[in-house]
Amino acid sequence: MATVPPTARVVVIGAGIVGNSLVHHLARLGWRDIVQIDKGPLPNPGGSTGHASNFIFPVDHSREITDLTLDSVRQYKEMGVFTESGGFELARTEARMEELRRRMSSAKAWGIEAHLVDPAFVKEKVPFIETDQFIGAFWTPSVGVVDSLRAGTIMRESALETGALTVVPTVEVVGLDTEEDGAGRRRITRVRTTDGDIEAETVVIACGVWSPKIGDMAGISIPLTPAVHQMISVGPCPQLAEQEGEISFPIVRDMDTFCYERQHGADMEVGSYAHRAILHEPEDIPSIEQAKLSPTEMPFTSDDFDPQLEQAYELMPELLGADGAEMRYAINGLLSLTCDGSPILGESEVRGLWTAAAVWIKEGPGVGRAVAEWMTHGHPEIDVNASDVARFHQHQKRREHTRLRTTEAFIKTYGIIHPSEQYESDREQRLSPMHESQKKLGAFFYETAGWERPHWYESNAHLLEVYGDAVMPREHEWDSRWWSPIINAEHLRMREAAGVIDLSAFCIFDIEGPGALESVQRTCVAQCDVAVGKVVYTPVLDARGGFKSDLTVMRLGDDHFRVVTGGAHGMADRKSFTDQLVDDGATRLTDRTDELSTIGLWGPRARDILASLTSDDVSDAGFGFLTCREVQVKGTPVLASRISYVGELGWELYVPMDAAAGVWETLLEAGSSHGAVPVGIGVYGTTGRIEKGYRAFGFELDGERSIVEAGMQRPKVKTADFVGREAYLRQREEAPRTVLCTMTVDDHTSASGAKRYMLGGEPILTRDGGTLTDGHGHHPYVTTAGSAPSLGKHVLMAYLPPDQAVIGNQLAVSYMEELYPVTVGSVDATPLLDPANERIR
Amino acid sequence: MTNVLVCVKRVPDSTSEVVLTDDGQAVDGRYAGFTTSAHEECAVELAAQVTGADGGEATVLTLGDDDAVEQLRSSLAVGCHAATHVVAEAHRFGPADVAREIAAVVREHEAAGRSHDLILLGNDAADSGDFQVGIRLAYELGRPVVNGVNQVSVADGVVTAQGAGPEGHETYRVPLPAVVTVLEGGVEPRYPSVQGRMKAKKVAIEQRTPATEPAGPDRVRLLLPPPAPSDVQILGKGADAAPAVVDVLEKLGVLSR
Numbered sequence A: 001m002a003t004v005p006p007t008a009r010v011v012v013i014g015a016g017i018v019g020n021s022l023v024h025h026l027a028r029l030g031w032r033d034i035v036q037i038d039k040g041p042l043p044n045p046g047g048s049t050g051h052a053s054n055f056i057f058p059v060d061h062s063r064e065i066t067d068l069t070l071d072s073v074r075q076y077k078e079m080g081v082f083t084e085s086g087g088f089e090l091a092r093t094e095a096r097m098e099e100l101r102r103r104m105s106s107a108k109a110w111g112i113e114a115h116l117v118d119p120a121f122v123k124e125k126v127p128f129i130e131t132d133q134f135i136g137a138f139w140t141p142s143v144g145v146v147d148s149l150r151a152g153t154i155m156r157e158s159a160l161e162t163g164a165l166t167v168v169p170t171v172e173v174v175g176l177d178t179e180e181d182g183a184g185r186r187r188i189t190r191v192r193t194t195d196g197d198i199e200a201e202t203v204v205i206a207c208g209v210w211s212p213k214i215g216d217m218a219g220i221s222i223p224l225t226p227a228v229h230q231m232i233s234v235g236p237c238p239q240l241a242e243q244e245g246e247i248s249f250p251i252v253r254d255m256d257t258f259c260y261e262r263q264h265g266a267d268m269e270v271g272s273y274a275h276r277a278i279l280h281e282p283e284d285i286p287s288i289e290q291a292k293l294s295p296t297e298m299p300f301t302s303d304d305f306d307p308q309l310e311q312a313y314e315l316m317p318e319l320l321g322a323d324g325a326e327m328r329y330a331i332n333g334l335l336s337l338t339c340d341g342s343p344i345l346g347e348s349e350v351r352g353l354w355t356a357a358a359v360w361i362k363e364g365p366g367v368g369r370a371v372a373e374w375m376t377h378g379h380p381e382i383d384v385n386a387s388d389v390a391r392f393h394q395h396q397k398r399r400e401h402t403r404l405r406t407t408e409a410f411i412k413t414y415g416i417i418h419p420s421e422q423y424e425s426d427r428e429q430r431l432s433p434m435h436e437s438q439k440k441l442g443a444f445f446y447e448t449a450g451w452e453r454p455h456w457y458e459s460n461a462h463l464l465e466v467y468g469d470a471v472m473p474r475e476h477e478w479d480s481r482w483w484s485p486i487i488n489a490e491h492l493r494m495r496e497a498a499g500v501i502d503l504s505a506f507c508i509f510d511i512e513g514p515g516a517l518e519s520v521q522r523t524c525v526a527q528c529d530v531a532v533g534k535v536v537y538t539p540v541l542d543a544r545g546g547f548k549s550d551l552t553v554m555r556l557g558d559d560h561f562r563v564v565t566g567g568a569h570g571m572a573d574r575k576s577f578t579d580q581l582v583d584d585g586a587t588r589l590t591d592r593t594d595e596l597s598t599i600g601l602w603g604p605r606a607r608d609i610l611a612s613l614t615s616d617d618v619s620d621a622g623f624g625f626l627t628c629r630e631v632q633v634k635g636t637p638v639l640a641s642r643i644s645y646v647g648e649l650g651w652e653l654y655v656p657m658d659a660a661a662g663v664w665e666t667l668l669e670a671g672s673s674h675g676a677v678p679v680g681i682g683v684y685g686t687t688g689r690i691e692k693g694y695r696a697f698g699f700e701l702d703g704e705r706s707i708v709e710a711g712m713q714r715p716k717v718k719t720a721d722f723v724g725r726e727a728y729l730r731q732r733e734e735a736p737r738t739v740l741c742t743m744t745v746d747d748h749t750s751a752s753g754a755k756r757y758m759l760g761g762e763p764i765l766t767r768d769g770g771t772l773t774d775g776h777g778h779h780p781y782v783t784t785a786g787s788a789p790s791l792g793k794h795v796l797m798a799y800l801p802p803d804q805a806v807i808g809n810q811l812a813v814s815y816m817e818e819l820y821p822v823t824v825g826s827v828d829a830t831p832l833l834d835p836a837n838e839r840i841r
Numbered sequence B: 001m002t003n004v005l006v007c008v009k010r011v012p013d014s015t016s017e018v019v020l021t022d023d024g025q026a027v028d029g030r031y032a033g034f035t036t037s038a039h040e041e042c043a044v045e046l047a048a049q050v051t052g053a054d055g056g057e058a059t060v061l062t063l064g065d066d067d068a069v070e071q072l073r074s075s076l077a078v079g080c081h082a083a084t085h086v087v088a089e090a091h092r093f094g095p096a097d098v099a100r101e102i103a104a105v106v107r108e109h110e111a112a113g114r115s116h117d118l119i120l121l122g123n124d125a126a127d128s129g130d131f132q133v134g135i136r137l138a139y140e141l142g143r144p145v146v147n148g149v150n151q152v153s154v155a156d157g158v159v160t161a162q163g164a165g166p167e168g169h170e171t172y173r174v175p176l177p178a179v180v181t182v183l184e185g186g187v188e189p190r191y192p193s194v195q196g197r198m199k200a201k202k203v204a205i206e207q208r209t210p211a212t213e214p215a216g217p218d219r220v221r222l223l224l225p226p227p228a229p230s231d232v233q234i235l236g237k238g239a240d241a242a243p244a245v246v247d248v249l250e251k252l253g254v255l256s257r
Helices: A017-028 A063-078 A094-110 A119-125 A148-161 A208-217 A302-315 A364-377 A399-410 A435-440 A463-471 A485-496 A516-523 A570-579 A606-611 A657-672 A681-691 A725-733 B038-054 B066-077 B095-111 B133-141 B194-202 B238-252
Strands: A010-013 A034-037 A082-084 A087-091 A115-117 A136-140 A144-146 A165-168 A173-180 A186-193 A196-199 A202-205 A224-235 A251-254 A259-264 A267-272 A326-338 A344-347 A353-357 A443-448 A451-457 A499-502 A507-512 A535-541 A547-557 A560-565 A588-591 A596-602 A628-633 A636-641 A650-656 A739-745 A764-766 A782-788 A793-800 A810-815 A818-826 B004-008 B058-064 B082-087 B118-122 B145-149 B151-155 B158-165 B168-175 B178-182 B206-208
Touching (some): A017 A034, A017 A165, A063 A082, A063 A364, A202 A208, A208 A353, A224 A302, A267 A302, A326 A399, A435 A451, A451 A485, A451 A681, A485 A499, A499 A657, A507 A516, A516 A570, A596 A606, A606 A650, A606 A657, A650 A657, B004 B066, B004 B095, B058 B066, B066 B082, B082 B095, B095 B133, B118 B133, B118 B151, B158 B178
Parallel strands (some): A010 A202, A034 A165, B004 B118
Antiparallel strands (some): A082 A144, A087 A136, A115 A136, A186 A196, A443 A451, A507 A560, A596 A650, A810 A818, B151 B158, B158 B168
């Protein structure tokens, strides 16, 4: 047995599917002197991999998870540990059938073969199923099972063969040491173990349900919780025993009872997500010695499972009730859950300390490759922004938050989740100063980064009559869930008069010091060496030229910049800037989010309203577009920035928190005589921006898209160096392989006669339903969908193959398995509304 | 038709490392979970076999807190037909207390027309290891008792109980009604079937309160024995270890050359 060496280039903690995949890919990418440790024995050290059900359904509504899964399947196949079985997802109700139709959209968008089938089709492949229990199914032929332990061994051994890896099992981590650098950033220096210390500049925490405990040792939060997934194994079933091999019948997911039936040799495994959320703390997981089976195979609590048993029996009575078939294995298996359902990947706030946790078998090898690439090149091939460990805000780092959110979400594992559905638990973590006022106005709150944000205001309901059918009402319940026509009424009033919008959720940070300019220039694509008082809108890229963000930067002084960015992605942006800080001991990044509230004022009357509240010059000549300066609003000093994300004349006003409620009231009062109303994020985030073709990070912009493909290139590229500059220069020379386009829906009438409105994620096809493929091999799908009330149209954005990116081109969108005609209206950043941008002036 | 009463106790699973509660009064089951002892699992299996053979009724009884229902349902799922729960804090009851409570149930059932011809118990409790309840119960009821057997069958009003004794295989024939305590190893306890589990869920459990105030176990505290020395011997690694493995297999008599 190897012993713990005193130094390593990188230490990987954990030998489950993630750790094993990671050491394999690190070695493949040229890393040497890799040390992998685990507190358990090999090949099954006792984590979640050891008891996983090991099946993979490739279709997920999330593109990121689907890509990681497809990459994992490819790797499992290469290793020869994948067995294709096919899989059904059953619908017992019409609501579920509709969800399966929506699933077809995702399958088509991601290019995965799938079909909606009737019970007879299922019975033919699964003869022991009772067809009177369900009405239809979603059939994915490429579903399969893997041997994840074998895969782990193969990958670990491939790294061992290169001589790059030392593996030391049965060694426990007892500490992680860090030190601080000149820019106030901590970095990892050492892993302390029960067998001695290892000096290392790079360490990866890949130990699944134990990760939070290890993260705590370095003072970082890895907010996942160990949660129970119950599973029983019934057998021997004669119907299965007659078949050769591990699996010969498709896997059945009984979606409406939240359980699955998966053959395993002569046994049928029944797994459940229907029970109450049973959560544990990482510190309370038994040791290997204390555990009866393994630490993550906790004692089965049969009461929790009993309701499932009856439902499973109803579905497969002959099989599960066969003579001699007994429940011979039953566990409360532990797996990892997070507050938003995504994995936790990437470099933490401690430099050199990485995590790859909250990963399931279906994503394991894909995550291993992505994180290894990220560690090697600074970016993975598959965009994993939604899984970035840097995404968490302070309130999300609390264990309590993870506990409450996963408790709420567990029962929805197989649930029908509306794309706009909001969490109910642990809300009201961050309240803007105008929250009380907003409640009185009947705000309907969505949550962003813990902030309660009004999505629309019931106080504006009277506008519905004013605008009539122009508010584009939606008759179908699904299309109008988490939505209100009031959003469109607010939109029309803003375009006609003005709107006041609470933007307190913005993340704001200042970069100050002698290295401020260089730090900002390194991070941003746009020229930030501008006159003091200028506002710059800029993309932020990774080294291969993919988007990491888009945001605004204000130059407030020679050595003082202020970055304003969306709340949802703000923490990751903060890390991007922190990473580029000049290490001179004097340049610092300071988070101002909790000190400053942002209020937007936009619309044709915005200038009149602001002018009525200040003696400062707010004329176009005196306060030009893309400039910022301090103005007095009724005696309160606020920083005003003349920009717009809704395509109207107006300002973002940055107000000290304690004065924000007053300024908000002042704006509403002064605005009312001009027709201004409070306007929600429904307008700001969707209707206002989509009419203007403004791109949003996480929708149109992500790590796999380039500035050129998004149609956002400027005539010149600054000479100063920035992350992604070389790649960006290269992209500008190449013909784009995909082009971001804006489309309008020509006819909303469905077969039933009801008008339907797409919500995003739907595939774009040829008029007659043919598949389109862009130069990356991707199929086009809707990145944003929304009403454009000023155009009287429903607008969709999507990346199309370049030859389809032609204004007037007639295509179709598939929604709930019906085709609707669409027409391309814009093939670059040219907005459908006000293409000359006259309203902004 | 033989009516059997089988007595079980909810105990922490102690097949892995045993952890004591902080006060040293009990074994902590938070990691390994709760179960019935292997002896009792065999007793339940024997009850199921005896009643399965002649159409009698197997009743499972426990004295324990609310959570002990789990062990009753588990027994119902593998062949018992009825269940009685004496709801009490088990740790306050010594072996004499428990024997008296079981006897009270047997007498009351009998008075109500439900006789328990054969009473099966585990040889000893897995947590407190008192080895007393069976004999005390037999004394209390004035019935014959056989201890520490692993096979039980009933024919013509006589229970035949067999097991290993110091002098070799022992067989006892005792007229019913009788008490027998069971050691593991004679029968293979069955796992529950899906229908068995579903049926168990629906059985109404008779709930009782203790007949008398317990005298208590007079237990000072439990102590863990020193860890047994590891008898793991590493024979070598990889192909080089093969001759040593062959030697061991030969020594064990599973391989002949």
